[in-house]
């Protein structure tokens with residue numbers, strides 16, 4: 001039989017990139033099963049920044065890079 005379950009994905013708050021762990025998984029049963037901070041993400045409660053959208057300066061300050069303009073979506077053909 002098939003049972004639907006709820007799961008989560010982790011999205012960058014800036015660029016909406018989906019976190020993927022080292023094994024290529026991007027869907028997790030819950031927040032405690034995903035460890036994006038191990039892969040260079042900044043995690044602060046419900047805020048997630050991918051490695052491309054933030055950096056830590058020499059004083060340990062979080063610097064969030066401005067979000068890049070989204071690519072123009074021409075839609076499906």
Ligand SMILES: [Zn+2]
Nearest residue numbers: 012015050053
């Ligand atoms: Zn990002």
